[in-house]
Each structure stands twice: as C-alpha cells, then as structure tokens.
Amino acid sequence: MVELGGYAGRYLRVDLSAGKIWVRETPKELIRNYLGGLGFAVKILWDEVDEHTDPLGPDNRLVISTGPLTGTMFPAAGRYQVNAKSPLTGIWGHANAGGFFGPELKFAGYDFIVIQGRAERPIYLVIDDDLVELRDASHLWGEERNGRFYGGKTTFETIQMIREELGDETFKVAAIGPAGENTVRFASIINDLGNAAGRTGMGAVMGSKRLKAIAVRGSRGVRVAKPELFMEVVDDAYRKLLVDWGDALKETLTKYGTPNLVEAINAMGRMPVKNHWTGYWEKAHLIGGERIREEFRVKQASCFGCLVQCKYLVRSRKEPYAGIYKGPEYEALVSFGSSLLVEDVEAVFYANHLADLYGMDSISLGMTIAWAMESWEHGLLTKEDTGGLDLSWGNAEAMVELVKKTAFREGFGNVIAEGSKRASEIVGRGTERFAMHVKGNEISAQDGRAHQSSGLTHATAARGADHLTSLSCLEERGYEQVAAERYGADKVKDLVDPQSTRYKGWLVWDLEMLYALGNSLIICWYEVGWPPVFYYPDMARAVAAATGIAEFGDPNEVKRIAKRIAILRRMFNVREGLRRKDDTLPERFLKEPMPTGPAKGHVCRLDEMLDDYYEAAGIDKETGVPKDETLRELGLGELAGRWR
Amino acid sequence: MAQMMLLITPELCTGCRLCEGACSFHHYRVIQPSRSRITVVKFEDRGLDVPVTCLQCDDAPCVAACPTSALWKDEESGLVVYEAERCIGCKSCITACPFGGVGWDAETNSILKCDWCGGDPQCARICPTGAIKWVRADQADDTKRRMVALRMQEVAQNLMAPKRAGV
Numbered sequence: 061m062v063e064l065g066g067y068a069g070r071y072l073r074v075d076l077s078a079g080k081i082w083v084r085e086t087p088k089e090l091i092r093n094y095l096g097g098l099g100f101a102v103k104i105l106w107d108e109v110d111e112h113t114d115p116l117g118p119d120n121r122l123v124i125s126t127g128p129l130t131g132t133m134f135p136a137a138g139r140y141q142v143n144a145k146s147p148l149t150g151i152w153g154h155a156n157a158g159g160f161f162g163p164e165l166k167f168a169g170y171d172f173i174v175i176q177g178r179a180e181r182p183i184y185l186v187i188d189d190d191l192v193e194l195r196d197a198s199h200l201w202g203e204e205r206n207g208r209f210y211g212g213k214t215t216f217e218t219i220q221m222i223r224e225e226l227g228d229e230t231f232k233v234a235a236i237g238p239a240g241e242n243t244v245r246f247a248s249i250i251n252d253l254g255n256a257a258g259r260t261g262m263g264a265v266m267g268s269k270r271l272k273a274i275a276v277r278g279s280r281g282v283r284v285a286k287p288e289l290f291m292e293v294v295d296d297a298y299r300k301l302l303v304d305w306g307d308a309l310k311e312t313l314t315k316y317g318t319p320n321l322v323e324a325i326n327a328m329g330r331m332p333v334k335n336h337w338t339g340y341w342e343k344a345h346l347i348g349g350e351r352i353r354e355e356f357r358v359k360q361a362s363c364f365g366c367l368v369q370c371k372y373l374v375r376s377r378k379e380p381y382a383g384i385y386k387g388p389e390y391e392a393l394v395s396f397g398s399s400l401l402v403e404d405v406e407a408v409f410y411a412n413h414l415a416d417l418y419g420m421d422s423i424s425l426g427m428t429i430a431w432a433m434e435s436w437e438h439g440l441l442t443k444e445d446t447g448g449l450d451l452s453w454g455n456a457e458a459m460v461e462l463v464k465k466t467a468f469r470e471g472f473g474n475v476i477a478e479g480s481k482r483a484s485e486i487v488g489r490g491t492e493r494f495a496m497h498v499k500g501n502e503i504s505a506q507d508g509r510a511h512q513s514s515g516l517t518h519a520t521a522a523r524g525a526d527h528l529t530s531l532s533c534l535e536e537r538g539y540e541q542v543a544a545e546r547y548g549a550d551k552v553k554d555l556v557d558p559q560s561t562r563y564k565g566w567l568v569w570d571l572e573m574l575y576a577l578g579n580s581l582i583i584c585w586y587e588v589g590w591p592p593v594f595y596y597p598d599m600a601r602a603v604a605a606a607t608g609i610a611e612f613g614d615p616n617e618v619k620r621i622a623k624r625i626a627i628l629r630r631m632f633n634v635r636e637g638l639r640r641k642d643d644t645l646p647e648r649f650l651k652e653p654m655p656t657g658p659a660k661g662h663v664c665r666l667d668e669m670l671d672d673y674y675e676a677a678g679i680d681k682e683t684g685v686p687k688d689e690t691l692r693e694l695g696l697g698e699l700a701g702r703w704r
Numbered sequence: 705m706a707q708m709m710l711l712i713t714p715e716l717c718t719g720c721r722l723c724e725g726a727c728s729f730h731h732y733r734v735i736q737p738s739r740s741r742i743t744v745v746k747f748e749d750r751g752l753d754v755p756v757t758c759l760q761c762d763d764a765p766c767v768a769a770c771p772t773s774a775l776w777k778d779e780e781s782g783l784v785v786y787e788a789e790r791c792i793g794c795k796s797c798i799t800a801c802p803f804g805g806v807g808w809d810a811e812t813n814s815i816l817k818c819d820w821c822g823g824d825p826q827c828a829r830i831c832p833t834g835a836i837k838w839v840r841a842d843q844a845d846d847t848k849r850r851m852v853a854l855r856m857q858e859v860a861q862n863l864m865a866p867k868r869a870g871v
Contacts, residue, residue, distance in 0.1 A: 133725045133735055167736070167738070252748060253749060254748075281728060281732075281734045283735075284735070287729070291729070358751070359715075361751060361753075362720035364720065364721055365720060365722050365725055367832050369718050371718070384750065
C-alpha cells in the first residue's frame with residue numbers, strides 16, 4: 061500500500077444485519093476522483109443506493125466520512141460528514157458537524173465508515189484504534205408500550221453513559237436521542253455534547269438501523285506527506301485568518317459567534333419572521349448577538365483546531381429555562397425566535413438545548429412549528445388538532461411543549477415529526493401553502509426576496525432548501541474586493557448588489573463547487589463561505605502538501621473534482637426523478653412581495669437566475685439534467701443519455 | 705537569563721486543542737494528540753477546558769522518584785530535563801507526578817514530558833486565546849494581573865455605557 065499523507069488509508073464497512081465488520085483499504089481511485097468527505101459519500105451512495113431504496117430501510121447506507129485535511133493543523137479542519145438518502149426529502153441527504161468526533165475517527169485510522177443493514181436489537185459501535193465491535197444498547201434505547209414511547213436516553217446521557225461504560229472520558233461519541241429512535245424525519249446526530257449533524261434526518265437513518273451511537277478513540281494521529289511544506293501552508297492560512305481577516309473576525313464571529321448575523325441580516329431585511337412572512341423584525345435585538353453577549357454569554361468554545369472559535373456557552377437564570385447551554389447559532393435563533401415571534405431569548409436557548417438533547421434539527425423543527433402557528437392563525441388548526449396547545453404566534457411555552465412532544469411523537473408532535481411538507485399533507489385544509497420547504501426540506505434563515513441569490517441557492521441545493529450548499533455572502537456582507545479578485549472588477553457592482561440577479565447564476569454555481577470542495581477536504585464553512593477567506597488555489601495548495609498527490613496542487617484540477625462531486629450529487633436526485641420543475645420556491649417568495657422592512661416590495665426573481673445557473677453548471681435548461689457532454693468531461697460518461 | 709515558564713489560564717481556554725497538534729507535530733512530525741505532552745482536559749457538560757502539562761517543579765517529585773537520574777533539574781533554565789538513554793521505563797515518574805504532567809508513549813517506550821521545545825514552546829506559540837503563555841517566571845504575576853485588569857476594565861466600561869432602551 062502506497063503511503064499517502066492526510067488519509068488514514070483504510071475504512072470500515074459495518075453490516076448491522078449480519079453483525080459483521082470489515083476493515084478495507086481506501087480505494088486509490090476514490091481518492092483521486094472524489095477527494096474525501098462529501099465526495100466519497102456521493103460516489104458510494106451513487107453506487108450502493110438507488111431510486112428504489114427506502115431511506116428508513118436496511119438497504120440505505122449511512123456514510124460517515126472525513127477528508128484529507130480532517131484532524132490536521134489546517135485551521136478549522138475538525139468536521140465530519142454524515143450522508144445517506146434522506147428520510148425527510150427522499151433524495152440526497154447529508155449533514156456536517158464540528159466538535160472532535162471527525163478528527164478522532166481519523167486518529168483511529170479510518171477515512172470513513174459505511175453502515176448498512178439493520179440490527180436485530182439496539183446496539184452501538186465502538187472503535188478503539190484496531191479494536192472495532194458492536195455492543196448492546198438496549199439500556200440506552202426507549203421502548204413502546206400501548207402506543208406510547210417511553211425512555212430512550214437523551215444524546216447527552218447516551219454520550220456520558222457510554223464513556224462511563226468504556227472507562228474513558230476521552231472517547232468521542234456521536235449519538236441519537238429519542239427523536240432518532242422514533243425516526244422523526246429531521247432527527248439529528250449529536251456529538252461531543254452539542255455539535256449537531258442536523259439536517260435531512262441523518263439521525264432517523266441511524267435510528268432505523270437501531271444504531272444508538274458510535275464511540276471512537278484513536279491514538280494513531282495523522283501524517284501529512286510533506287510536513288515542512290504543509291506547515292508553511294498552515295502558517296499562511298493562519299496569517300490570512302488572523303492578520304488579513306483578523307479585525308473582521310475579531311469583531312464578528314469570534315466575538316459573538318453566528319448570532320452576530322441577527323442584527324446585520326435583519327438590517328438588510330432578510331431575516332425570516334413569522335414563518336418567512338417578512339424579512340424584518342423590529343424586535344430583532346431581543347434575540348441578537350449584542351444582547352446575548354452582554355447578558356448571557358459565559359464562555360467561548362471551539363471545535364478541533366480552529367482559530368475562528370465561534371462557539372459559545374450561555375447561562376440562563378430564569379425558571380423554567382435555567383441552566384448552562386451551548387449557545388444557539390443564528391439559524392436556531394431565527395427558527396425558534398423570529399420565525400415564531402418568540403421574544404424570550406431564554407426560551408429560545410432552552411428549545412435549542414432540547415433539540416440537541418432529543419436529537420432534532422433546529423431549523424426543520426422550528427420551521428415546521430412555524431407552519432403550525434401560521435395555520436393556527438388562519439384557523440386551519442384548532443385545539444382539537446393540537447391536543448389543547450394554543451399555537452398563537454409568540455407562545456414560547458407551547459413551542460417548548462411541542463419540541464418535547466415531537467421527539468416522542470406524542471399527540472400533535474407526531475404530525476410535526478413528519479416535517480412541514482408531510483405534516484401539511486396530513487392536515488390538508490389548505491395548510492400546504494404555509495409549508496415553507498423546497499424538495500421537502502425546510503427553508504433556512506435567508507429570504508430570496510431580500511437577497512436574490514439566496515433564493516437561487518434554496519431552489520437548487522441538492523438537499524433541499526439549504527444555505528450551506530452555495531449561499532453567497534458577497535452581497536450579504538459587501539465584499540467588493542473579493543468579488544473583484546475572483547470574478548473581475550466589471551462585475552462587482554452587480555455581484556455585491558443583493559437585488560441584482562445579474563451574474564448570480566454563475567456565482568451560485570461557482571460557490572456550489574467551492575463548498576463541495578470544502579465539504580470534501582473537510583474544512584469549515586466559516587472560513588470558506590463567510591468570511592470568504594479560502595478559494596480554490598488555497599485549498600489546492602493545502603491538499604497537495606497534505607496528501608503528496610501532485611495533481612491536487614492544480615486549482616483547476618480540484619475544481620474539476622468539485623464539479624464532478626456536485627454533478628454526481630445532482631444526478632443522484634435526477635435518478636430519484638427530480639427535474640427543473642423541482643428547482644423552485646414556495647409561492648410566498650415568488651409572488652408575495654416582501655410586506656415590510658428594507659426589502660419591501662421585492663419578490664425573488666428566480667427565473668432570471670436559473671438559466672444562467674444551468675448554463676454555468678453544464679445542465680440542460682429544459683430538463684434540469686446534467687448534459688451528456690458535462691458528464692463525459694467529468695469522466696461520468698457511462699451515465700450519459702440514461703435520464704432525460 | 706531569567707527563568708521562563710508556561711503560564712496557563714484555564715478560563716481563557718476554549719478547548720480547540722491546537723496546542724496538542726502543535727506539540728506532537730514539533731516532536732514527531734505527526735499530528736497525534738495521543739503523543740502530545742500537553743493535553744486539554746475537557747468537562748464538556750460544564751464547558752470547562754483545562755490544559756495540563758509538566759509544570760517543571762523546583763522540588764520535582766518525578767526527579768526524586770527516578771532511580772536512574774534520567775530526570776534532573778537544570779537549575780539555570782528551570783527545566784526538568786529528560787534523558788531517554790538513561791530511562792529504564794519504570795514509570796515511577798508518572799506515579800509520582802501530582803499533576804498528571806508525565807505520560808507514556810507506547811510507540812517509543814519512553815515518557816512524554818514537556819521539554820519547552822528547546823526554548824520556543826509551540827503550544828504557547830499557537831494558542832489563539834492566550835490561555836497558554838510563555839513568560840518570565842518572575843513576571844508571571846504581572847502578566848496575570850494585567851489579564852485580569854483588562855477584563856475588569858471591560859466590565860467597568862460596560863457599566864459606564866448607556867443602556868439601550870428596553871433592555
């Protein structure tokens with residue numbers, strides 16, 4: 061076996077039905093063509109899952125992957141990817157989480173894990189360097205009696221109990237809570253007490269396989285191919301972050317974390333309020349970064365090897381919410397706060413904490429509750445439906461109650477647990493028009509009416525309405541210099557104008573490839589997306605020094621790999637039957653002008669950007685299927701002509 | 705030359721573990737926290753992170769415990785020096801250390817103990833928050849006082865700032 065830097069060189073395959081575990085060599089072709097992380101998963105899921113696979117059946121694959129930079133000293137390379145066909149959307153699904161689990165998996169000597177089958181009874185997987193085994197998890201798993209679900213340890217309890225059982229606090233554990241066991245369709249996986257692989261229901265896939273947790277401890281470390289060169293690259297990266305972008309970071313992410321966005325995004329009229337009804341809230345300061353920092357923040361925290369350090373802890377002293385919690389991110393502040401008109405930020409802390417404890421995606425959960433509250437406002441839901449809960453806007457108590465009920469699929473929580481698309485279909489009565497989703501995934505905290513390209517991002521992202529796939533912060537934060545350097549000075553005016561649709565199709569496609577690369581290496585979005593520090597040349601240089609694979613040093617080559625990953629991911633959805641018509645937004649964004657705030661009067665002019673996006677990506681404009689020539693150019697010629 | 709020390713301020717530590725990576729990379733050219741001579745002990749449920757390493761004691765229990773004088777105190781620099789050639793691997797030093805500052809490296813069958821990287825400790829160099837600082841031992845209290853005073857100044861400023869309406 062040729063020694064490559066960056067990679068561990070082997071992976072695990074676990075068949076839960078058979079109770080078997082294999083250690084295998086990471087295929088060289090997979091490395092060369094798909095790089096790592098997201099790329100690995102796209103190829104594996106393309107090969108091993110198809111349109112007939114039930115996301116919650118034993119045939120679905122759960123791929124947990126790291127990239128060649130994971131666990132190295134490159135800043136913010138502490139993340140891992142969880143990938144599977146999504147039970148929320150029925151199409152491509154993945155989530156990505158920080159903390160310390162990803163690096164530990166690499167330190168134990170594995171690039172990724174493929175999990176298939178379904179265990180007969182609840183189990184958890186232990187990886188201790190070369191010792192890999194399945195252990196009984198019956199004592200951590202809940203049980204159903206008389207149609208009601210009992211017990212089921214929370215994610216935090218599970219992590220601590222497994223550490224106690226294994227006799228070492230330093231085991232890194234990724235676990236599901238009751239929501240994952242109950243296959244709540246947006247159940248998350250939580251690692252290291254509060255880092256969430258949140259979106260598209262990866263926790264439900266784990267639950268369907270009766271896999272409660274994965275515990276890992278590794279002593280091998282990570283070797284890089286060219287240590288001296290790699291450290292030079294790392295030093296340069298540090299300089300970029302701490303010197304070039306130092307002042308910007310110190311005053312934003314490092315100081316406040318992502319809550320810093322609340323005030324800034326509200327000021328541009330793009331912060332979802334009342335189930336995406338509008339984009340501006342006069343009470344935004346109540347859930348904003350300033351207030352949280354002054355009144356509640358008790359400590360800064362960090363993921364593995366990060367210089368940005370956007371994580372933080374808060375303390376609430378108010379009953380019944382009192383406690384010390386992981387501070388919510390911008391997305392959670394919106395989905396439990398402004399989206400529901402909940403003004404009590406301490407209730408938001410608590411709801412977010414419960415979402416972590418029970419293991420649910422705070423975005424989908426909050427936005428599905430928002431659907432219910434808007435349906436309630438219009439009299440389409442009543443106390444008979446909700447089991448007595450008053451779902452008036454801003455009712456924090458009802459929100460907290462519904463979060464609990466959803467995890468256990470109790471009463472009306474059983475409807476919320478299906479996500480807004482299915483929930484609205486179950487209830488009917490016209491509530492469908494209040495389900496703010498694309499492809500079944502709840503829309504994250506942006507609004508295409510105030511920031512045109514974010515609408516295109518929501519409409520085209522492979523895992524459904526999502527920001528991390530391709531969101532542009534050039535116009536969001538006005539990065540003129542970056543825009544000029546990357547795309548040319550002549551385009552700057554349009555690129556940084558949130559209301560301009562010109563060049564945005566090209567921009568979004570470029571960022572989709574860039575973030576696909578980031579998620580394959582894997583490095584954090586908060587140095588690639590916002591602020592836009594690292595671009596293709598930086599990543600190429602880092603991955604070449606880490607792996608020793610010379611071809612990776614060519615920015616055009618890594619971009620080609622990124623394109624292959626993004627296109628094959630799209631083909632996954634094409635195979636599921638998705639076409640151009642599915643790349644759209646709820647009518648609210650396309651037809652209802654923004655009612656209030658700085659973006660008042662605007663709609664999202666999606667059609668003006670879509671054609672450009674398809675053209676930039678080499679996708680057929682009529683069908684939304686990648687063109688044959690695009691597939692051939694990427695070495696995917698065998699897929700050409702099979703889907704129209 | 706004045707003696708130096710690693711000044712560790714746990715309340716500034718965010719638990720990123722860059723120090724562990726830098727330490728192992730400096731000594732072994734591998735990013736391998738299991739062989740780092742500094743370890744961040746994490747209490748995740750309370751959000752506490754404490755970097756732990758050898759404190760280079762003056763009257764060092766490890767030196768007293770070592771039967772082969774593989775560990776000895778260099779009076780001039782203040783460093784507790786480890787000579788691997790003399791070490792018989794009895795691990796008495798690990799037992800004797802009251803801080804958990806000495807570890808065992810299974811790959812080389814020798815102990816893991818901070819050597820200040822020969823005078824430029826990489827952990828302090830990389831630490832992004834100032835939780836680990838390389839300072840003159842006789843000025844460590846000044847450094848600490850200044851850090852505390854800066855924080856108090858921030859509090860004082862906040863108290864003086866006009867409160868926003870409604871908050």
